[in-house]
Amino acid sequence: MIELIKLPYAPEALEPVISARTIGFHYGKHLQTYVNNLNLLIEQDSALSGRTLEEIVCNSSGSISNNAGQILNHNLYFTQFRSPKSDNAPAGRIAQAIEKQFGSFGNFCEEFKQKGTALFGSGWVWLSADKDGSLVISQEPNAGNPLTRGLKPLLTFDVWEHAYYLDYQNRRPDHLAALWQIVDWDEVNRRLG
Numbered sequence: 295m296i297e298l299i300k301l302p303y304a305p306e307a308l309e310p311v312i313s314a315r316t317i318g319f320h321y322g323k324h325l326q327t328y329v330n331n332l333n334l335l336i337e338q339d340s341a342l343s344g345r346t347l348e349e350i351v352c353n354s355s356g357s358i359s360n361n362a363g364q365i366l367n368h369n370l371y372f373t374q375f376r377s378p379k380s381d382n383a384p385a386g387r388i389a390q391a392i393e394k395q396f397g398s399f400g401n402f403c404e405e406f407k408q409k410g411t412a413l414f415g416s417g418w419v420w421l422s423a424d425k426d427g428s429l430v431i432s433q434e435p436n437a438g439n440p441l442t443r444g445l446k447p448l449l450t451f452d453v454w455e456h457a458y459y460l461d462y463q464n465r466r467p468d469h470l471a472a473l474w475q476i477v478d479w480d481e482v483n484r485r486l487g
């Protein structure tokens with residue numbers, strides 16, 4: 295049985311970057327539906343019960359992989375935010391790693407936004423670390439997660455239209471640019487380990 299995660303903030307806490315209305319649909323309806331779907335699939339396949347989401351994502355295909363992937367991705371997405379700060383910037387080890395690899399936080403944001411904007415259709419743009427600790431920005435279609443290629447996921451922006459359409463309509467690049475104000479870099483540092 296997979297549980298819907300609890301949000302570590304109130305539904306309106308991310309406004310105006312993400313509205314309470316978007317949280318209501320995105321977390322309350324879309325994520326809940328993926329959780330319900332996966333639990334039905336687990337009931338039909340006893341080999342899945344007791345497995346972690348990560349194990350299911352790395353060892354399945356079809357609807358099981360899609361629903362488990364979407365739950366894992368949304369769990370990482372919703373727990374990486376906190377209330378907006380206009381001068382929000384990375385700190386600690388992730389700040390050093392970004393500077394070393396991309397030259398500056400501004401360059402990094404530009405590449406992240408470009409990859410998120412250019413991803414055709416639905417999917418996710420990810421920041422991950424490889425086994426040597428180098429940072430990687432990747433585009434993953436649909437429910438993709440870089441974990442399946444041995445990378446450690448650190449940060450992700452959801453570019454499915456359900457993530458931004460109520461607040462930004464077709465303006466995906468504006469949504470991606472605004473998200474930097476709410477990234478919880480302490481959480482990203484915890485994931486970096």
Ligand code: MN
Nearest residue numbers: 452454456457
């Ligand atoms: Mn989503």
